[in-house]
Amino acid sequence: MEPDGGATLLAWMRRMRNERPVWRDESGNAHVFRHADVMRVLGDPGLYSSDTVGRLGGDTPSGVLLLLDPPQHGKLRRLVSRAFTSRLISELTPQITTVTRELLDAADGERFDLVDAVANPLPVMVIATMLGVPLEHQAKFQAWGAQLLATDAADPESVRRMEQTGEEISAYLQKFVDARRSTPHDDLIGTLVQAEVDGQRLSDDEIVSFATLLLLAGHITTSVLLGNILLCLDSAPERWEALRADRSGIPALIEETLRCRPPFTRVERVPTQEVEIGGEVIAPNTLIHLWLLSANHDERVFDDPAAFVPERSNSRQAAFGYGIHYCIGAPLARLESRIVLELMLDRFRSVRVDAGSPLSFHGSNVFGAEQLPLVVQRG
Numbered sequence: 001m002e003p004d005g006g007a008t009l010l011a012w013m014r015r016m017r018n019e020r021p022v023w024r025d026e027s028g029n030a031h032v033f034r035h036a037d038v039m040r041v042l043g044d045p046g047l048y049s050s051d052t053v054g055r056l057g058g059d060t061p062s063g064v065l066l067l068l069d070p071p072q073h074g075k076l077r078r079l080v081s082r083a084f085t086s087r088l089i090s091e092l093t094p095q096i097t098t099v100t101r102e103l104l105d106a107a108d109g110e111r112f113d114l115v116d117a118v119a120n121p122l123p124v125m126v127i128a129t130m131l132g133v134p135l136e137h138q139a140k141f142q143a144w145g146a147q148l149l150a151t152d153a154a155d156p157e158s159v160r161r162m163e164q165t166g167e168e169i170s171a172y173l174q175k176f177v178d179a180r181r182s183t184p185h186d187d188l189i190g191t192l193v194q195a196e197v198d199g200q201r202l203s204d205d206e207i208v209s210f211a212t213l214l215l216l217a218g219h220i221t222t223s224v225l226l227g228n229i230l231l232c233l234d235s236a237p238e239r240w241e242a243l244r245a246d247r248s249g250i251p252a253l254i255e256e257t258l259r260c261r262p263p264f265t266r267v268e269r270v271p272t273q274e275v276e277i278g279g280e281v282i283a284p285n286t287l288i289h290l291w292l293l294s295a296n297h298d299e300r301v302f303d304d305p306a307a308f309v310p311e312r313s314n315s316r317q318a319a320f321g322y323g324i325h326y327c328i329g330a331p332l333a334r335l336e337s338r339i340v341l342e343l344m345l346d347r348f349r350s351v352r353v354d355a356g357s358p359l360s361f362h363g364s365n366v367f368g369a370e371q372l373p374l375v376v377q378r379g
Contacts, residue, residue, distance in 0.1 A: 001361035005231070005369070006261070010306070013294040022280035029287040030280065035298035035316070037277050038290045041269055042322040045069055048269040048288070050325060055270045055285050064209050066325065073324060079202050080210050080328065083191035089331050092126060096339045099125050104343060111354060114230055114372040115223065123222035123336060127214050132176060132187030144169055145216050169215070173208045188214075214329065221263045222333045224368030226340055228261035229254065231369065232308050234353040239310070244345050249310060254337050255317065256310040259302070262319035263333075265293040265367045292318045293367060349377040 001009065016023055017033045024030055032038055041048045049055055051067050065076055099122060107117040124138045147165045173189075180190040192207045202210075232253075233240055243249055269288045274281065282288065295318045297305040302312065320327035327333075344351060353359070354373035361369050 022278035033294040035295040035301045038295040082195040119223040119226040123219045224263040252310040255314040258319035259317035
């Protein structure tokens with residue numbers, strides 16, 4: 001991402017799509033860049049396993065939804081879906097609106113940092129409330145998220161800190177699971193404790209794992225998406241005034257942002273047998289990096305993919321994945337983003353990224369700004 005916010009990365013991906021659509025890095029891992037190949041792998045969980053941890057030499061942590069294959073994945077997803085429903089998400093609209101107003105009220109003056117003021121605190125506060133976790137602990141969640149984002153897989157000390165952070169999160173959330181098992185409660189953890197399908201219920205590990213996924217992945221996804229929306233609008237400032245006059249374009253603008261700047265650059269899979277992708281033969285148990293960002297910029301699917309065009313059809317964009325592992329929190333991220341954008345449109349005549357302040361960007365797999373200083377005109 002540094003120093004140009006992703007322009008160099010996107011140029012590299014364009015070259016790879018055309019010249020090396022399936023590429024082997026120095027470690028022997030495979031990288032897949034074209035939309036058709038990425039979607040084919042994501043759509044075949046039998047041939048391409050999500051259990052990258054277990055198949056590459058470790059033990060799959062119990063209850064980690066992202067790492068499970070059928071049939072275990074289907075069982076856990078059905079149980080979680082009993083609690084994490086579309087109705088639950090839609091009923092959050094008043095709370096998200098209230099919290100966003102309060103956060104924007106606190107952002108005084110003509111300059112503020114979107115990440116610090118809104119994008120980081122909002123999703124943590126919303127998810128903490130959903131789970132039944134005290135709001136005063138939100139700083140703890142953000143610190144945990146920052147620690148996991150900073151993990152360097154090649155640095156043993158960094159990996160050790162990541163593992164320690166995971167243990168801290170699990171121990172913290174287990175207390176709430178224990179409390180809900182002894183005294184029923186109507187928050188999300190309480191509902192997960194009671195969720196049942198065909199006589200089966202979630203284990204403590206599965207509940208803690210899903211709650212952790214929401215707190216961390218849910219926080220990061222919405223935070224980065226909000227920043228990316230403002231980055232995209234900064235490249236097309238005339239659209240701000242158009243949206244102030246007609247809010248019906250907000251959903252399409254969010255989808256085009258997800259296509260242009262998805263929160264995560266890639267996901268991983270491992271083939272269960274020898275496969276061929278793009279003419280490249282790949283042995284079983286080879287780590288495959290599926291570049292969602294590259295798929296979303298594939299010229300074979302999207303005309304002039306570098307252009308920010310909310311009017312285009314984005315039904316094939318892959319920001320939230322595809323198939324059985326399609327992001328369960330996608331509706332929440334979309335809802336939070338829509339509400340924040342609507343409320344910002346209500347109070348700001350214009351919003352621009354502060355050209356006088358240097359931008360810093362996440363590393364690793366997260367495609368977005370760590371800080372996003374804005375200059376606004378109120379009224």
